[in-house]
Each structure stands twice: as C-alpha cells, then as structure tokens.
Amino acid sequence: xxxxxxxxxxxxxxxxxxxxxxxxxxxxxxxxxxxxxxxxRTGKQRYLRATRFWGKLxxxxxxxxxxxxxxxxxxxxxxxxxxxxxxxxxxxxPLAIEGLLAFxxxxxxxxxxxxxxxxxxxxxxxxxxxxxxxxxxxxxxxxLAANSWMQHPVxxxxxxxxxxxxxxxxxxxxxxxxxxxPHTITACFLTAGALxxxxxxxxxxxxxxxxxxRPSLRLGAWVVLIAGLGVLVTGDLQARVxxxxxxxxxxxxxxxxxxxxxASFSIFTVGSLDxxxxxxxxxxxxxxxxxxxxxxxxxxxxINDLQRAYAAEYGAGDYVPNVPVTYWSFRLMIGFGxxxxxxxxxxxxxxRGTRSPRSRxxxxxxxxxxxxxxxxxxxxxxxxxxxxxPWTVFGLFKxxxxxxxxxxxxxxxxxxxxxxxxYGILAVIEIGLFLKYAAAGAPVIAxxxxxxxxxxxFAY
Numbered sequence: 001x002x003x004x005x006x007x008x009x010x011x012x013x014x015x016x017x018x019x020x021x022x023x024x025x026x027x028x029x030x031x032x033x034x035x036x037x038x039x040x041r042t043g044k045q046r047y048l049r050a051t052r053f054w055g056k057l058x059x060x061x062x063x064x065x066x067x068x069x070x071x072x073x074x075x076x077x078x079x080x081x082x083x084x085x086x087x088x089x090x091x092x093x094p095l096a097i098e099g100l101l102a103f104x105x106x107x108x109x110x111x112x113x114x115x116x117x118x119x120x121x122x123x124x125x126x127x128x129x130x131x132x133x134x135x136x137x138x139x140x141x142x143x144l145a146a147n148s149w150m151q152h153p154v155x156x157x158x159x160x161x162x163x164x165x166x167x168x169x170x171x172x173x174x175x176x177x178x179x180x181x182p183h184t185i186t187a188c189f190l191t192a193g194a195l196x197x198x199x200x201x202x203x204x205x206x207x208x209x210x211x212x213x214r215p216s217l218r219l220g221a222w223v224v225l226i227a228g229l230g231v232l233v234t235g236d237l238q239a240r241v242x243x244x245x246x247x248x249x250x251x252x253x254x255x256x257x258x259x260x261x262x263a264s265f266s267i268f269t270v271g272s273l274d275x276x277x278x279x280x281x282x283x284x285x286x287x288x289x290x291x292x293x294x295x296x297x298x299x300x301x302x303i304n305d306l307q308r309a310y311a312a313e314y315g316a317g318d319y320v321p322n323v324p325v326t327y328w329s330f331r332l333m334i335g336f337g338x339x340x341x342x343x344x345x346x347x348x349x350x351x352r353g354t355r356s357p358r359s360r361x362x363x364x365x366x367x368x369x370x371x372x373x374x375x376x377x378x379x380x381x382x383x384x385x386x387x388x389x390p391w392t393v394f395g396l397f398k399x400x401x402x403x404x405x406x407x408x409x410x411x412x413x414x415x416x417x418x419x420x421x422x423y424g425i426l427a428v429i430e431i432g433l434f435l436k437y438a439a440a441g442a443p444v445i446a447x448x449x450x451x452x453x454x455x456x457x458f459a460y
Contacts, residue, residue: 006412021065027192083402098142106135148176186230191373196220201366224344249387340372
C-alpha cells in the first residue's frame with residue numbers, strides 16, 4: 001500500500017471508532033435530561049437514581065468521544081493537505097461554527113450540570129443538561145453540513161484553483177443535510193435506547209434494583225422501537241435524495257449493472273457481485289425502485305450506464321466504488337438496526353405488566369442489543385463514504401488528488417500504527433470504566449430533610 005491507501009485506512013479506522021461514541025452521547029444526553037425532568041416534576045427518588053446512574057455512563061462516553069474527535073481534525077492537515085487546501089474555505093466554515101457555538105454550549109453547560117448538583121436551583125440545573133443536549137445535536141448538524149457538502153457541493157465557486165464559499169446559508173440548508181440530520185439523530189436515539197435496554201437487562205437478570213432498571217429497560221425498548229421507525233422513514237427519504245445526487249451509490253448498493261424498471265431488492269446474494277454470475281438470491285420485488293424513486297415501477301440506473309455517463313462528463317477513469325463493500329455494508333446497516341428493533345419489541349412483550357422473561361436466551365439477546373446499533377451506525381458510515389468513491393467531493397475532487405504530497409509511505413504507516421494502538425488502549429480504558437460503573441448499579445441516595453420533612457438535597 002502507498003501513503004494514500006494508508007491514510008485512507010487511518011482515517012477510516014479513526015472515524016468509525018470515534019462514531020461509536022457520538023450517537024451514544026447525543027441520544028443518552030437527551031434521555032438523561034428526560035429522566036431528570038421526571039425527577040424534578042415528580043420528586044420520585046427512582047428517577048434521580050436513574051439520572052445519576054445513566055448520567056455517569058454518559059460522562060464517561062462523552063470524555064472519550066471528545067478525545068477521539070480531536071484527532072479527526074488534525075488528520076486533515078497531516079494526511080490530507082491537498083484536500084484541505086481545495087475545500088478549506090467551504091468545509092471549514094460549518095466546522096468553525098460547530099466549535100465556537102455548538103461545542104461551547106455542550107461543554108460549558110455540561111460543566112455546569114456536573115458541578116451544579118445542590119448548588120443550582122433544581123429547574124436551573126435541569127436547564128443545563130437540556131442545553132448541553134441541544135448543543136450535542138447542534139454539533140451534529142454543523143458536522144453533517146460539512147460532510148453533506150462533500151456528498152453534494154452547494155454554495156461555492158471556483159477561485160484560484162480552490163473552492164470558495166459564496167453562501168453559508170446554502171451550505172447549512174443543503175438538501176443532503178436536511179435529510180441526513182434527522183436520519184442520524186434518530187439513529188442516535190436508537191443507539192442510546194439499546195444501551196438502556198442492554199444494561200438494564202443485565203441488572204434485572206441478576207435481580208438488581210428492579211425499581212430503577214425495570215423502568216429503564218422499558219424506556220430503552222420504547223426508544224429503540226420509536227427511533228427505529230424514525231430511522232426507517234428518514235432513511236427512505238435519504239435514499240431518494242441520494243439516488244438523485246449520487247445514482248452510482250444506489251446502483252452499487254444493489255450491484256445493479258443495467259438500467260432496470262421495477263427493480264427488486266436482494267436481501268442477500270450468493271455469487272459474484274460483478275454482474276457476471278448469480279447462483280442464488282432472496283429478493284423483494286420492486287423494492288429497490290420504490291426506495292430509489294418512490295415508485296415501485298420506477299427505473300433505477302445501472303452501474304454500466306452510469307460509468308459511461310460519468311466518463312463522458314468527468315473524463316476517462318473508473319467511477320465505480322467497491323461494489324462488495326457497498327452492497328454488504330448497506331444490508332448490514334439495515335439488518336442490525338432491524339434486529340435491535342425486533343429484540344426491543346420482544347423485551348416489551350415479555351416484561352408487560354409485572355412479567356419477567358424466563359428464557360435465558362432472551363436475556364442474552366437483550367444484553368447483546370447494545371452492539372446492534374453500533375454496528376449499524378458503523379456500516380452506515382462505511383457505505384456513505386465508500387459509496388462516494390472515487391470522489392472526496394462528489395464531482396469536483398478525487399480521493400487520488402487529496403493526499404499530502406510530503407507524507408511518505410513510512411510516515412503514513414507510522415501514523416496508522418500509532419493511532420490504531422492508541423485507540424486500542426483508549427478502548428480498553430473506556431470499556432473498563434464503562435463496565436465498572438455499569439455493573440455498580442444505581443447509587444443509593446439518602447434524602448436530607450428540613451423540619452417539615454421536605455426533601456432539600458440529595459447526597460450519596
């Protein structure tokens with residue numbers, strides 16, 4: 001592998017690793033805020049205990065997410081200097097807003113939430129976690145706006161051999177951003193709900209703190225189901241926008257080589273994905289056409305026709321992404337998300353009323369749910385970025401042009417090895433801390449009362 005390939009591997013590994021923490025942070029911040037709201041409104045101690053417990057796990061995840069996120073920005077200057085020079089004026093604008101506005105909100109008010117227990121009035125303290133949660137969503141929006149510009153560049157003009165920003169409003173209201181943001185946010189809630197479901201199931205299986213973890217399990221399961229439906233709806237909208245803007249990505253997602261009307265969607269295929277041989281496949285008739293066009297009989301463009309069209313428009317070259325990667329990542333993204341929803345539905349059914357599941361396998365499945373959305377998110381990003389190849393900025397700038405000419409193969413290899421090892425160490429620390437505090441359970445909180453025996457504050 002040359003320096004460019006190594007740089008791509010490094011960016012892919014660090015990006016997927018970082019995005020493990022992002023959806024948990026975004027989704028869990030809102031759920032913690034909701035639990036604290038329930039405590040402020042009702043005064044019931046179980047909500048306070050749940051807030052403290054899930055809040056601690058949220059903070060561990062947030063800290064690791066910040067550390068791993070910082071590395072992402074350094075890579076643009078180190079390994080992708082040509083790309084940074086070409087897009088910096090446009091790409092840097094939403095990232096600057098994210099750092100100056102959104103990250104300021106979430107970090108500042110999260111600090112107030114951490115140190116404001118028993119120091120701020122309850123409703124003011126509650127407002128700090130809601131503001132921090134809103135800040136995490138705003139951060140997501142601005143970062144997705146930057147990424148969406150790579151998928152569908154708008155609000156720019158060419159000047160002095162580089163893209164120059166002409167309209168920040170066009171960048172921030174990019175049609176790609178408007179469908180990607182709700183899809184990502186609903187996926188974040190699905191991920192956080194799965195975490196609540198899994199950890200709660202682990203405790204309930206051992207008979208721990210039923211008053212805290214039974215409601216948490218059911219809350220998590222409901223969040224997974226509702227958010228999962230949101231992911232399906234927003235994903236359907238996103239697929240149609242993607243087909244209009246990057247038809248090659250949709251064709252590669254199905255390994256569809258010729259223009260086809262009423263195109264079916266294959267659940268899986270046995271054979272080659274180069275269009276030469278198909279031994280066996282399980283298909284849903286007309287589903288691909290509906291996903292791509294909104295019409296079950298609509299025509300979906302194929303890889304071969306698009307390759308010829310792209311070559312005529314952009315010049316000679318190979319404009320077909322890695323078809324096996326796009327094909328399987330698309331299905332694994334959908335499959336793991338659907339599996340999480342199925343387990344959540346089973347958890348709600350078997351815990352209705354005062355019931356408790358008797359099957360050991362259901363408990364194991366419930367605990368394993370935490371991995372499903374994480375895998376789904378990762379495969380979703382792999383599909384999004386790999387399906388855009390050979391472009392870093394679709395239609396404007398190729399990946400082969402985007403690297404740093406001064407970075408040697410040895411230097412790129414060193415960076416890849418160092419960061420992979422470092423992230424491996426951080427993974428051990430993160431998992432160790434997370435398991436330690438997750439296994440500890442919700443804190444026992446003793447109320448301090450005044451003469452009228454009314455709760456004033458709570459302490460461990």
